[in-house]
Amino acid sequence: MSIDDTEHSLANLDSFGDVAAEDDAVLDYFLSTRAVDVVENGRSFLVLGRKGTGKTAIVRYFTEGRSTTISKSLSLRGYPWNIHAQRIDRGASDIEAYVSSWRFLIAVQLASLVISGNVSGRCAGFLKKFLEDNYGGTEPQLSDVLRPSRLTLSKFSLQPSVMGNQLGGVDLERSTKDHQLGLELNALSTSIIDAVLELAADNNLGSLNLHFDELDQGLSRIDDKRRKMLIGLIIASREIRRESGKIGGKINPVVYLRSDIWDELQFSDKNKVSQTAAFHLGWDKVSLIDLVNERIKAKLGDSAGWESIATPDLMRGSQSKWNHILARTFLRPRDVIQFLNIALSKSKARDEHPIRFTNQDIVDSRDEYSAYLKQELDDEIRQHWPHWDEALQACSALSTLTFDKEDFRREYDKRKSTSNAVPTDEALRLLHRFSVIGYERRSGYGGSSWAFQYTDPEAGWDNTATKFKVHLGLKEYAKLRETRQ
Ligand SMILES: Nc1ncnc2c1ncn2[C@@H]1O[C@H](COP(=O)(O)OP(=O)(O)O)[C@@H](O)[C@H]1O
Ligand SMILES: [Mg+2]
Incomplete structure (x- = not known):
């Protein structure tokens, strides 16, 4: 009996992989993307991306993987x-x-x-x-x-x-x-x-x-x-x-x-x-599910996929599990893999067969995931702004996901240490730059939406914005609740 004849169970999955390509068996389930093409045919010589978007994975593909180019990795x-x-x-x-x-x-x-x-x-x-x-x-x-x-x-x-x-x-x-x-x-x-x-x-x-x-x-x-x-x-x-x-x-x-x-x-x-000559690494809903499915297939067999390891029932607000997870990431492979690994450990605590992700597993993963996301942001933001924590604490003090500029100013000023040289307006701009917050953007006919850097890079920063929203992935870490309508 091949593995494909059995019902797929998370019990047979050790992990979704390591969150860093250096330690991940990424070449077993590498997803070739456009970035690989543009590097291979010499159209781009500068590959840009946030931490966890797959730079090292591409280098490993060229230097250790199936690529037939003459390549050398220089770390x-x-x-x-x-x-x-x-x-x-x-x-x-x-x-x-x-x-x-x-x-x-x-x-x-x-x-x-x-x-x-x-x-x-x-x-x-x-x-x-x-x-x-x-x-x-x-x-x-x-x-x-x-x-x-x-x-x-x-x-x-x-x-x-x-x-x-x-x-x-x-x-x-x-x-x-x-x-x-x-x-x-x-x-x-x-x-x-x-x-x-x-x-x-x-x-x-x-x-x-x-x-x-x-x-x-x-x-x-x-x-x-x-x-x-x-x-x-x-x-x-x-x-x-x-x-x-x-x-x-x-x-x-x-x-x-x-x-x-x-x-x-x-x-x-x-x-x-x-x-x-620059290529900006970017992922979306489709390419990220492809990436996850490659991993599931490599580990559970070709007939396995996201659908076979998660129950189909929707979460609160008629949201699919996948969308619920993605909304908590910066659309980076690293975040998705981390979330799934935490959910895996939650689901494996159950004694049942087959084990599949339940809505509760996803909900139960959020605390630990949120702490991870905060730490990731530390790695990125501290180099630019060592005291960014004080701004996040100001958000926490406001206790809701959405907040007004003037309320933020008040709480931030209270917490700002003397060695923190970043004033309120600059603080908000920086938080937006790293997608910690989005700002409210009004469209015609009274509609509005949240502009985050990672989903709307073209929108840029708006100096005049007055309403902001903290990224959902930080909700648990910062102890925020949904804003009442
Ligand atoms: N094209 C890809 N195919 C499969 N996995 C990928 C791909 N790109 C990135 N990953 C995975 O995403 C995670 C982060 O990638 P990594 O290369 O370490 O990011 P970066 O070097 O940009 O910080 C790793 O687990 C890596 O294996
Ligand atoms: Mg890297």
Whole structure:
């Protein structure tokens, strides 16, 4: 008897997966989305999304999954940002001060990637020699690329030159008066990339993809220096893609970045990049049920799906269980998986067969889920606003899901500590930016709706709004009740 002949029961489901792709068996039930297409065919090199929207999942698909591309994952978790900060290019503008060091890092990783395949050609020896001389092997760790104080170049390999003078090496450690680092590094990077492209052409390789992930790791606050370094990586990736594109090469560095961090970067081509080369990860009701069904099928068999593991009766207000859950998320896979895992543990406490989700399971999951959501928001918001808790406490004090601006002002002012520099109006704007609250938007003919950032990003912020609503996922944590009509 195959598993498909039995009635499906949650008793046979261990979990809906881990909430972070690093720890999840995501490749067993990966859902290929448009994001995968646009990265694969090189249309986007910047993938943006909130925490939990699937950035790392895509990286894992390209680097460990079924994708046939030549890809390498470059996680910046534990990256020595301080060492990188010292490789500042004093000859470049403030905003571009880290472009040359990132270009070099990309070049070295490309060299390592191309060498790791079974390639042959004149340049293979050059690149190998360069990597071995400087890093003791052909696979330097990301954290080691900029670490040497001096890069050496042997005579008969890569021959970068600056203004007609061939370089014998490049000092990475420089005095504060020296302005040459960028010039020399760029020359070296260009000669490495030329060699990479020549090898790729000689060996008929497809595009070479580098996936930069976890750029936000180890950050308690995003300072100016880190912002400049992130900008540097984005500009360097764009330049290298362009240059290689012009000569028919296919070099494709891809940067995966949390959208709240992207929102705070400022550089001259940002709009252009945003419109032409960025992809915003987004999920909806349909794609999220697809994602959940993939997991259920992988674990319970092909004939299983959401319908077979949940009772069909509706919840209060004639709402389906699925809609009830989704209304408590930010439409992120992470939230959905978390909610379902909590509900699973509730349902499994019952001694019955088969076990399916009941309405009560869903209701009983809300407390624990709400505490999770608050913690997720902490991870995102604290970096921008350490005292955001005080604003949430002000919401709690108002005790209903919906509230007026002036009431909020009163409660917030009472709680605002001296080190919290965010005034009321700015507090509301920030809460809206992270979808903690939505504002009331009036439409014609006396109707109104709640505009949340995650459902209505185009609506933006409205300075003049006076009525707000806290996100349903926080209702239990903040101990709020429905507003009486
Ligand atoms: N395309 C996908 N297919 C299947 N699961 C996904 C997909 N995208 C994201 N997930 C799941 O959603 C959760 C969050 O994804 P993750 O990649 O960790 O987000 P991020 O890196 O953006 O914070 C993980 O459990 C991950 O496995
Ligand atoms: Mg991630």
